[in-house]
Amino acid sequence: MFQDISIEKLNDLRSKNEMTVIDVRSPSEYAESTIPGSVNIPFFTDEERAEIGILYKKVSTQAAKERGLEIMSAKLPAFVKRFAEIKGNKTVFCWRGGMRSRTTATVLSLMGIHVNRLDGGYRSYRKWVVETLEQVEFAPQVFVLHGNTGTGKTEILKALKEKGYPVVDLERLAGHRGSIFGEIGLKSNNQKTFDALLLEDILRYRQEPYILIEAESKRIGKVILPEFLINKKEKGTHILLEAPTSLRVSNILNDYQPEEHAEQSLQAFNQIKSRIHTPIAQEIEESLLTRQFGRAVELLLVYYYDPRYAHTSVNYGDEFARTTPIRFETMEDAVEQVERRIEELIYRDGASNKVQTSV
Incomplete structure (x- = not known):
């Protein structure tokens, strides 16, 4: 099973070049801002994310989850293969450590690929950056x-x-x-x-x-x-x-x-x-x-x-x-x-x- 990792631990490992950080958010989210040096392996494309977001808001949470599962199932082999090609320790994150990073880490664990998940996701990282620069x-x-x-x-x-x-x-x-x-x-x-x-x-x-x-x-x-x-x-x-x-x-x-x-x-x-x-x-x-x-x-x-x-x-x-x-x-x-x-x-x-x- 995957493990959650704190910002402090992640930064320590990154400073020693002992961790590859993987952003599973959509390409546009990654382009807008990410953790420096991270690799983008998106769970959903921008279009897929927009479609699921509409279902979540206008239909139901369950409908959004079902559509997300349908989309992900079709491309799961290629998705897992990209992670398998990255050697060494890996940490994944999404916006706030929610569904995308949790699902990614769970599936990879079932496939024998161990990854960590950043606790709180990119939102917690951004909060840490702002507070650290202020103090x-x-x-x-x-x-x-x-x-x-x-x-x-x-x-x-x-x-x-x-x-x-x-x-x-x-x-x-x-x-x-x-x-x-x-x-x-x-x-x-x-x-x-x-x-x-x-x-x-x-x-x-x-x-x-x-x-x-x-x-x-x-x-x-x-x-x-x-x-x-x-x-x-x-x-x-x-x-x-x-x-x-x-x-x-x-x-x-x-x-x-x-x-x-x-x-x-x-x-x-x-x-x-x-x-x-x-x-x-x-x-x-x-x-x-x-x-x-x-x-x-x-x-x-x-x-x-x-x-x-x-x-x-x-x-x-x-x-x-x-x-x-x-x-x-x-x-x-x-x-x-x-x-x-x-x-x-x-x-x-x-x-x-x-x-x-x-x-």
Whole structure:
């Protein structure tokens, strides 16, 4: 017979890579939000779930159960086979640990396949995420990368993470780059997905002496940062980046690939067009229409993003104003200089014995 498993036990096993988590909810439920890293083996398709829901509401609970049994019986062999193909320990969950996960675990048990069932289902997991983010005590110091649009902050963080630095890439977790053009070429995450992914990073790095993040506003695309992280960012140690406009243009073209998303780029520009001096806005629009994307990006930087950045930077106070910027001509040089700055900051703060734990 199957066993119920708590959120705490499941998280412990997941952290040790000793558990495969399987979401038996419908594909649309899974796409909307799930436990990070879980596999979707749906008990019902979206259409089947909708049909049974109508029977439950308009006919009776018994009619819904009978139709559910009829649907499931026809596809049971293929359903069980998919579970049999997954080796090792397995935990299944549905919305609230009800019929779908209970039936799945019972049938698999009868077929000699042992699985655990998450107590309370996804609803209990979501509750745990929200409560933990509200109560978490996060000790690491925060080093915050600042810089005008296009200075390659995200690229630098990615390179540093590959080197073993404790990086929380907020834009990656949000599936959004943070600007009006930020969703182009990406699939933005909702708040539930962002919170789950963020919490995994927060718990992973909570014993580190510091983490690295990018300076972001409170909202990134569809999601809002938790208050504790905003406070940590504001009290963090600032690392300011400066790069020539030509490199920034090149970085943006490489990242956004506007030639593949010309229509989306134009639509995004139309949302900010009225905020830019009319002759400049007209030239930007013409550049986008004639696929002169480099020129359009350069004008957006000079006449829209740079002035906005200068305006918001004053909110960081005198310490930020006195920060010595890191100036670079190539992204390789940027990564090397940021690494050196991090080492200087760690030694300055008397944490030199902790450097090797983070890199």
